[in-house]
Amino acid sequence: MIRMSVQARPIQGMLAAMFVFVAAGIAEAAPKLQVGDAAPAFGDVTWVLPAEGVDVDMSDGKVHIVEFWTTSCRYCKLSIPHLSRLQQEWGIERLQIIGVTEEEEDKVKPWVDRNMPQLKYSIAISSNRGPQRTWFKAAKLEGVPQAFIVGPRGRIQFIGHPADPSFDMTLTKVMKGRFDAAKQRQAESLFEDLRRNKERKNWRQYEKTAKEIIAISPKVFIDTQIDLFETQLVQMRNPEAAYEGATAFVEARIDSDPEGVLFLVDRIVDDPDIPDEQRRLDFALDVATRILDRFEKPREQALALKTIAALHFRKGDVVEAAKTAKKAYQWAPAGVKDDYRAQWMAYKQHDKG
Numbered sequence: 001m002i003r004m005s006v007q008a009r010p011i012q013g014m015l016a017a018m019f020v021f022v023a024a025g026i027a028e029a030a031p032k033l034q035v036g037d038a039a040p041a042f043g044d045v046t047w048v049l050p051a052e053g054v055d056v057d058m059s060d061g062k063v064h065i066v067e068f069w070t071t072s073c074r075y076c077k078l079s080i081p082h083l084s085r086l087q088q089e090w091g092i093e094r095l096q097i098i099g100v101t102e103e104e105e106d107k108v109k110p111w112v113d114r115n116m117p118q119l120k121y122s123i124a125i126s127s128n129r130g131p132q133r134t135w136f137k138a139a140k141l142e143g144v145p146q147a148f149i150v151g152p153r154g155r156i157q158f159i160g161h162p163a164d165p166s167f168d169m170t171l172t173k174v175m176k177g178r179f180d181a182a183k184q185r186q187a188e189s190l191f192e193d194l195r196r197n198k199e200r201k202n203w204r205q206y207e208k209t210a211k212e213i214i215a216i217s218p219k220v221f222i223d224t225q226i227d228l229f230e231t232q233l234v235q236m237r238n239p240e241a242a243y244e245g246a247t248a249f250v251e252a253r254i255d256s257d258p259e260g261v262l263f264l265v266d267r268i269v270d271d272p273d274i275p276d277e278q279r280r281l282d283f284a285l286d287v288a289t290r291i292l293d294r295f296e297k298p299r300e301q302a303l304a305l306k307t308i309a310a311l312h313f314r315k316g317d318v319v320e321a322a323k324t325a326k327k328a329y330q331w332a333p334a335g336v337k338d339d340y341r342a343q344w345m346a347y348k349q350h351d352k353g
Contacts, residue, residue: 067083100130102130146161249261308324
């Protein structure tokens with residue numbers, strides 16, 4: 001048997017202390033999980049709702065929301081109707097919402113049973129090796145509720161409170177393919193160049209930089225495409241270049257992104273900075289009509305019809321404007337019907353006059 005000398009024991013204690021110190025330093029040095037990172041594996045959980053559990057694959061093409069909560073958190077309970085509405089609005093085939101807590105099952109299950117009528121999304125209990133450690137703690141978060149939005153390719157697009165207005169805004173953009181944190185980061189320096197060149201009226205460089213940003217992702221940077229059109233038309237006073245670029249954009253994107261093309265048409269109709277003589281209404285009406293043919297859902301068709309009605313009104317055809325606005329109102333979703341009705345009534349009033 002090997003005996004340790006009395007002198008060796010302090011050395012062993014020092015080594016142990018050094019090991020703990022180094023281990024703590026390594027833990028402190030672990031990179032913080034943040035927006036733009038790949039979402040970690042979901043890890044070990046116990047499913048409460050549904051009891052049989054769900055398959056979680058962060059790169060399955062769906063958008064995911066992972067919300068951390070507790071049964072005693074008043075704000076967490078207030079977020080239930082919000083998250084449930086989002087789950088129903090977007091559908092489980094496109095969006096998967098999971099609420100995660102680290103509380104004991106005998107506390108969580110009765111709470112879920114009491115709130116079952118409101119809950120329209122999944123609930124899981126995290127183990128010590130589960131998402132409470134690999135998500136919540138890895139992101140250095142404190143307090144609940146906290147939510148992550150993960151894009152369809154498995155990258156984190158948002159971390160924060162689900163009641164923050166930017167949560168819904170980011171989710172809508174992610175769901176429509178109009179937000180990508182990695183691409184935003186890639187374009188940061190270009191946006192600074194764009195702003196500086198626009199201020200200096202260095203139009204050649206402005207156009208070059210705008211096209212570089214758009215090339216990163218025409219869908220994510222649709223606002224840059226529209227800004228390029230408006231700048232060429234209004235500030236550069238070059239309508240030929242503006243409409244040449246707009247025509248190329250329409251032909252390239254109308255099948256893959258008809259909503260984005262409609263954004264451009266809406267600017268031609270409504271932008272107060274565009275002189276009336278520079279609004280090519282026949283061009284805009286033709287494009288809007290082609291967009292209507294590509295929309296399948298009534299809410300999308302209502303958007304296109306609203307724009308078409310506005311174009312007829314600008315062209316002086318108030319009868320067709322009122323007729324089209326009425327159809328847009330009939331197809332509009334309940335939450336925005338008042339706006340559509342106001343347009344219809346305004347055009348109808350002009351028709352009577």
